[in-house]
Amino acid sequence: MRPSINTIQTKRIIEALERAGYQATPNRRLVADLVASTNGHFTAADLLERGRREQVKMGRATIFRALDLLTSLRVVERLDLPSGAHAYVVCEPDKHHHHLVCSGCGRSEDVADGELGALVDEIGRRHGYEIQSHRLELFGTCPVCTAASESRSATGDASAEQGGPA
Amino acid sequence: MRPSINTIQTKRIIEALERAGYQATPNRRLVADLVASTNGHFTAADLLERGRREQVKMGRATIFRALDLLTSLRVVERLDLPSGAHAYVVCEPDKHHHHLVCSGCGRSEDVADGELGALVDEIGRRHGYEIQSHRLELFGTCPVCTAASESRSATGDASAEQGGPA
DNA sequence: TTATATGCAAACGCTTTGCATCACG
């Protein structure tokens, strides 16, 4: 997948960098772009490989440093897959939310906190804890993958559903 | 903390092992005991060190293998701390639940799924996902640590007690 | 010119594995 420079998403990320006083270097722009052109979760290794494939040879360290940066700016968020592996997803910086991850293709969607906040408060009260943070992670199959697996089982086909993460 | 052999918890774990057809070897008994005498989360390294301190010198591998075993028996569960580190907690094998973890002392408590299930269903429906699993992790300060930090701030003492989650 | 950012490779920490040995059934 060729990164499409200058999406709104990419710009948002770059602006976030500059607003925070960091340089929007070519490498960081590329990372921003790779990240923005992903609709699922991705790992540092994914970015590294995609980056190399595209054009530039970025060092591992640069990726990790960029990812740390973006994480601290809350442009991306780190999440833990059921396997225990670490992945990242892009997300809206400000509003508190959670992630719904498709275990088929890796696509991820932001989920508003909604009523969960109240439930969390209630749990804290019940246990006498002062809750500082909470994290809800949902894993399931997205509509596309569900459809794919249904038609697959109908036809006996057993090929993969879609692009996989990123 | 000296492991107190033969707690109910320890027995439960050992029975779970035997019921599943695994040998309750001395090493595994020790692990069971260490695990049972922990009321918070712990890492593999913790167990290794406590084990060594107590008596036996267990190889790293043995700890990891035992932990894998207990995880597969759902006697312990692996969880991801906000720092990204992996830890384990003991828990009831059968009922679906979540964890409330004290970021001060590491104590952890099981939290019933309760109304969350309905909320999760609702989210899945809204996004067209078939939810397969969900995980809620709560981080906060337990009553003991809250009290401790209050008396501390009252006396102007500023000693550390925790590393603070994300 | 001074602070930042980058690359590289070595260092790290955690976890797994291969293999010979040992214990249990």
Added chain:
DNA sequence: CGTGATGCAAAGCGTTTGCATATAA
């Protein structure tokens, strides 16, 4: 005896760091 469990050390992975270099402000 044969299978399962263990220890050890080496290998593997993902991530971080030190340091010299290159680049931006």
